[in-house]
Amino acid sequence: MVHGVDAEQRGPEFGWTDEHRALRATVRGILAERAPVARARELAEAGERHDPALWSSLARDVGLQGLALPERHGGSGGTLLDLAIAVEEMGRVLYGGPFLSTVGLAAPVLLLGDDERAAATYLPEIADGVLTAALAVDTWVEDRVAVTADGAGALTGTVPVVLDGADADLLVVAACGPDGVAPYLVEPGAAGVERTPLETLDLTRRAARIQLAVTPASPLGAPGRGWEVLAAARAAASVLLAAEQVGGMTAATELTAEYARTRRQFGRSIGSFQGVKHRLADMSVRVELAHSAAYWAAWQPLGSPAQAYGAAIARSYCGDAFLQTGLDTIQLHGGIGFTWEHDAHLYLRRARADRTLLGTPVQARAELVPAATTEGIPA
Amino acid sequence: MTVTEPGTDRVALAADAADAEIVAAVEGWLQAHLPEDWQDAVARGDLAAVEAIREDPERGPAWFDLLGDSGLATPTWPVEHGGLGMPADRGAVVTETLARYRAERHQRDFVGLVLAGHTILEWGTPEQKAERLPALRRGREFWCQLFSEPGAGSDLAGLSTRAVRQDDGTWRIDGQKVWNSYAHLAGYGLLMARTDPAAPKHRGITYFLLDMRTPGVEPRPLRQMTGDAEFNETFLTDVVIPDSARIGPVNQGWSVAITTLMQERNGLSGRPAVGPGEADRLVGRAVETGAWEDPVLRDRLLEAYVEEKVLQMTTVRSFVASGDAAPTAEGSIRKLAHSVLAERLGVLGLDLEPDGGTAWDPEAGSEAADRFLAMKTYSIAGGTSEIQRNIIAERVLGLPKDPDPERHLPFNERGRS
Numbered sequence: 001m002v003h004g005v006d007a008e009q010r011g012p013e014f015g016w017t018d019e020h021r022a023l024r025a026t027v028r029g030i031l032a033e034r035a036p037v038a039r040a041r042e043l044a045e046a047g048e049r050h051d052p053a054l055w056s057s058l059a060r061d062v063g064l065q066g067l068a069l070p071e072r073h074g075g076s077g078g079t080l081l082d083l084a085i086a087v088e089e090m091g092r093v094l095y096g097g098p099f100l101s102t103v104g105l106a107a108p109v110l111l112l113g114d115d116e117r118a119a120a121t122y123l124p125e126i127a128d129g130v131l132t133a134a135l136a137v138d139t140w141v142e143d144r145v146a147v148t149a150d151g152a153g154a155l156t157g158t159v160p161v162v163l164d165g166a167d168a169d170l171l172v173v174a175a176c177g178p179d180g181v182a183p184y185l186v187e188p189g190a191a192g193v194e195r196t197p198l199e200t201l202d203l204t205r206r207a208a209r210i211q212l213a214v215t216p217a218s219p220l221g222a223p224g225r226g227w228e229v230l231a232a233a234r235a236a237a238s239v240l241l242a243a244e245q246v247g248g249m250t251a252a253t254e255l256t257a258e259y260a261r262t263r264r265q266f267g268r269s270i271g272s273f274q275g276v277k278h279r280l281a282d283m284s285v286r287v288e289l290a291h292s293a294a295y296w297a298a299w300q301p302l303g304s305p306a307q308a309y310g311a312a313i314a315r316s317y318c319g320d321a322f323l324q325t326g327l328d329t330i331q332l333h334g335g336i337g338f339t340w341e342h343d344a345h346l347y348l349r350r351a352r353a354d355r356t357l358l359g360t361p362v363q364a365r366a367e368l369v370p371a372a373t374t375e376g377i378p379a
Numbered sequence: 380m381t382v383t384e385p386g387t388d389r390v391a392l393a394a395d396a397a398d399a400e401i402v403a404a405v406e407g408w409l410q411a412h413l414p415e416d417w418q419d420a421v422a423r424g425d426l427a428a429v430e431a432i433r434e435d436p437e438r439g440p441a442w443f444d445l446l447g448d449s450g451l452a453t454p455t456w457p458v459e460h461g462g463l464g465m466p467a468d469r470g471a472v473v474t475e476t477l478a479r480y481r482a483e484r485h486q487r488d489f490v491g492l493v494l495a496g497h498t499i500l501e502w503g504t505p506e507q508k509a510e511r512l513p514a515l516r517r518g519r520e521f522w523c524q525l526f527s528e529p530g531a532g533s534d535l536a537g538l539s540t541r542a543v544r545q546d547d548g549t550w551r552i553d554g555q556k557v558w559n560s561y562a563h564l565a566g567y568g569l570l571m572a573r574t575d576p577a578a579p580k581h582r583g584i585t586y587f588l589l590d591m592r593t594p595g596v597e598p599r600p601l602r603q604m605t606g607d608a609e610f611n612e613t614f615l616t617d618v619v620i621p622d623s624a625r626i627g628p629v630n631q632g633w634s635v636a637i638t639t640l641m642q643e644r645n646g647l648s649g650r651p652a653v654g655p656g657e658a659d660r661l662v663g664r665a666v667e668t669g670a671w672e673d674p675v676l677r678d679r680l681l682e683a684y685v686e687e688k689v690l691q692m693t694t695v696r697s698f699v700a701s702g703d704a705a706p707t708a709e710g711s712i713r714k715l716a717h718s719v720l721a722e723r724l725g726v727l728g729l730d731l732e733p734d735g736g737t738a739w740d741p742e743a744g745s746e747a748a749d750r751f752l753a754m755k756t757y758s759i760a761g762g763t764s765e766i767q768r769n770i771i772a773e774r775v776l777g778l779p780k781d782p783d784p785e786r787h788l789p790f791n792e793r794g795r796s
Contacts, residue, residue, distance in 0.1 A: 013695060013696075013699065014695065014696040014699040015699055253776075257776040257777065257778065260776075260778060261777060261778060261779075268779070269778075269779055271772070271776075271778035271779055272778065272779040272780075272781070272782070274765070274768075274769070274781070276778075277768065277769065277772035277773075277776075277778045278765070278768040278769075278772065280772050280776055280778065281715070281767075281768035281769075281771040281772040281775075281776070282768070284712065284771050284772070284775050284776055285712050285715055285716055285771065288693060288709075288712050289686075289689045289690065289693055289716060290689075291696075292689055292692040292693040292695075292696045293688075293689045293692060295696070296653070296692040296695070296696075313685055313688050313689060313692075316681075316682070316685045317685050317686070317689045362678060365678060365681035365682065365684075365685060366681075368681055368684065368685070369677075369681070372658075372659065372662045372680075372681060372684050373662060373663075373666060373671075376655070377653060377654065377655075377688075
């Protein structure tokens with residue numbers, strides 16, 4: 001299996017470095033200036049997808065898209081951990097650009113796929129911010145993948161919900177072919193591709209239905225290893241999703257604590273009532289535990305069984321925890337939290353949509369059965 | 380690898396040694412020093428045999444003397460007091476390695492080894508350190524905590540046990556303490572008593588190291604809901620102790636107590652390692668009883684499994700982190716999460732048992748029932764979950780402190796509960 005970066009570069013678990021802190025501050029700074037939550041709302045209400053100018057500047061000025069890509073592909077050779085830090089910051093402000101789809105989901109398939117030609121074609125463009133990509137997988141259960149690839153490599157089938165699928169410049173589609181399930185590269189303009197933008201629960205992210213009818217496609221990587229590559233990419237994406245959820249939970253908890261400190265009723269701030277402060281304390285506990293889950297997994301070697309294990313733990317814990325945070329955020333804001341104008345519902349929408357993006361928490365727990373019963377925690 | 384310095388029994392181990400280095404040094408030392416039948420019993424997984432040696436009145440203490448002199452029982456203590464001078468996360472690797480050989484100190488030594496040890500290290504006089512620390516290191520003295528009172532539970536600073544300075548400089552103590560684990564077996568107790576009733580409640584308390592054999596100290600076992608009697612109420616009647624038993628300045632006992640309480644909260648959520656835990660044990664038991672085939676029970680178990688691992692990851696993180704949050708609040712977060720998990724596991728454990736787990740053969744006993752009945756310990760002992768939530772809300776989130784109209788009143792002018 002591919003282990004992208006050695007432990008030396010990542011350092012010991014939870015041992016933050018000055019570089020990590022500097023990266024966080026840089027990303028937080030640019031997002032605060034150009035993509036605060038108000039901007040996510042503005043884009044959502046305008047029905048726009050994202051802010052292409054910001055996308056270019058994230059690539060050009062900060063190098064975020066190429067942060068964890070190898071230098072030979074135009075990246076800066078960082079780690080998934082670096083990406084997790086950046087994505088956590090995006091989660092705080094509900095950034096809705098195609099970062100998770102392009103950098104979190106599609107790029108790892110290209111990176112782990114052992115297909116040097118495809119990697120050399122697309123990864124530099126991703127790093128430069130001139131190419132966006134989407135990963136289309138109709139189910140994360142290997143023997144139920146319904147999109148098929150015929151002998152000539154043409155794909156047929158439907159993927160009901162694809163994150164950022166409507167306007168990605170490149171589609172990576174999981175399809176069941178002669179050598180089992182594998183990732184295939186599809187040009188969106190190819191024959192038989194139909195992309196239908198969907199209305200989304202999460203107003204800050206876009207999704208589309210993708211239908212393929214005998215669409216020409218090229219298989220990625222070595223035959224027979226396709227599912228392994230997809231699963232490893234999904235584990236990496238789960239780590240990033242968890243980090244993003246931590247960002248969302250942190251911001252929602254801070255927002256709620258601020259409200260509890262300043263909103264006054266019965267002659268005192270509502271945060272002085274135990275009914276309020278204890279619920280907030282529980283929110284704080286969930287944030288801390290979710291943080292540990294996301295970053296423990298981020299610290300494991302890319303593509304390793306330990307990372308897949310940590311990713312399943314994080315997908316279960318963070319998926320449930322963010323949803324509860326969303327509910328509590330609205331509850332503690334009272335009536336104002338139920339209004340369209342308040343940001344609380346944006347977090348709740350994101351929380352629920354995230355929960356099924358890469359498989360549900362229940363599915364994540366089912367994936368932990370071997371570790372819990374016979375195999376133990378992967379070293 | 381050299382595991383002992385020539386002429387001494389101390390393990391030679393750098394304070395900042397890497398994990399693998401620590402494990403190798405500790406294992407090397409254990410293989411050279413741990414009795415052979417103990418090592419054999421560990422190798423074949425015969426925990427009952429190990430326990431028999433640990434509890435043997437001759438062999439147990441002999442082992443803990445040796446362990447204490449090696450420095451491995453107290454890895455985080457300073458070198459000059461027989462420790463290894465390690466930071467918490469390095470020390471945890473030592474303890475973890477000892478635990479794999481069941482060679483670590485008894486769980487019941489927690490109050491002595493951890494609470495008394497760190498409190499004396501931080502606040503003790505040179506004489507107190509010289510007198511008490513060697514015995515603590517070797518497990519020769521058994522300690523209890525004399526903090527709570529019938530009228531001072533969550534509001535611990537409201538305690539009313541009096542300590543009055545006598546003309547000859549000694550202190551006379553009168554009062555009643557409660558929830559004192561193992562006080563009936565302890566040689567020493569960590570005691571807080573009121574020394575200035577005219578001061579506000581936090582500012583009139585003094586902390587003592589009480590010799591439990593002093594006349595007038597009378598522990599009476601209290602039977603817990605489990606049926607066991609490990610804790611006590613302790614009556615203190617005309618107990619006269621020297622001023623040398625005082626630790627920390629007069630009337631500043633609350634500050635000393637914070638040291639003890641922080642150690643307690645930090646110590647209640649397990650060792651900093653991601654590995655098999657109570658949830659894994661329950662999964663194993665569920666497979667055994669067939670409960671694992673029930674998809675609902677299986678998901679509940681896996682949910683608890685996930686929470687246990689996430690808590691373990693958080694404990695690892697907190698041992699590495701330096702100053703993301705105030706240590707007290709961080710300890711409270713883990714303690715609260717641990718309490719919630721312990722309760723969930725206690726309930727689940729009984730659900731996995733055949734026939735609902737409510738009846739069993741008398742000779743077989745029921746470990747699941749014992750654990751079910753003990754599970755509420757965690758959300759009450761060491762500060763209730765409600766108190767932990769207050770601490771988290773106030774220190775992490777900056778919410779207003781709970782109103783306490785008596786906080787600044789002289790203690791003797793407050794209302795009585």
